[in-house]
Amino acid sequence: MDIEKLIKKAIENKKNAYVPYSNFHVSSIVITEDGSIYEGVNIENASYPATLCAERSAISSAITAGHKRINTIIITGDSEYTYPCGICRQVMSEFMDENSKIIIAKNEKDYKQYTLDEILPMSFNKEDLKEE
Ligand code: THU
Numbered sequence: 001m002d003i004e005k006l007i008k009k010a011i012e013n014k015k016n017a018y019v020p021y022s023n024f025h026v027s028s029i030v031i032t033e034d035g036s037i038y039e040g041v042n043i044e045n046a047s048y049p050a051t052l053c054a055e056r057s058a059i060s061s062a063i064t065a066g067h068k069r070i071n072t073i074i075i076t077g078d079s080e081y082t083y084p085c086g087i088c089r090q091v092m093s094e095f096m097d098e099n100s101k102i103i104i105a106k107n108e109k110d111y112k113q114y115t116l117d118e119i120l121p122m123s124f125n126k127e128d129l130k131e132e
Pocket residue numbers: 019022024025026041042043044051052053054055083084085088
């Protein structure tokens with residue numbers, strides 16, 4: 001599937017976001033290293049901090065299915081361009097690298113593309129844990 005079709009699908013999925021508290025819909029689709037596709041939406045909770053963002057919802061599905069590397073993540077939400085929160089950027093950094101693409105989509109014709117380093121520079125990652 002091409003990126004435009006996946007963006008369209010992500011926008012369609014926004015209707016499935018469970019957002020009774022914020023009414024702010026976010027949807028994400030990840031493409032793994034072998035081209036498999038996983039979808040996620042934000043899932044809110046009466047205990048607000050228990051809310052799961054769309055990006056982490058999609059990434060969880062990919063990892064649950066056995067994947068370890070993510071090539072592309074598409075994010076679309078109710079603002080013109082919905083950027084990932086800090087926690088999601090950190091989770092993305094665990095499974096993405098300098099070749100991965102982060103696509104922030106307004107619609108299938110209008111989207112911005114970033115690298116991980118652009119959206120999360122000077123990050124803390126598993127390499128740090130190896131240092132003495
Ligand atoms: N949200 C996401 O799903 N992803 C983000 O990266 C930003 C925030 C959700 C969480 C909450 O359900 C709603 O947007 C408002 O914060």
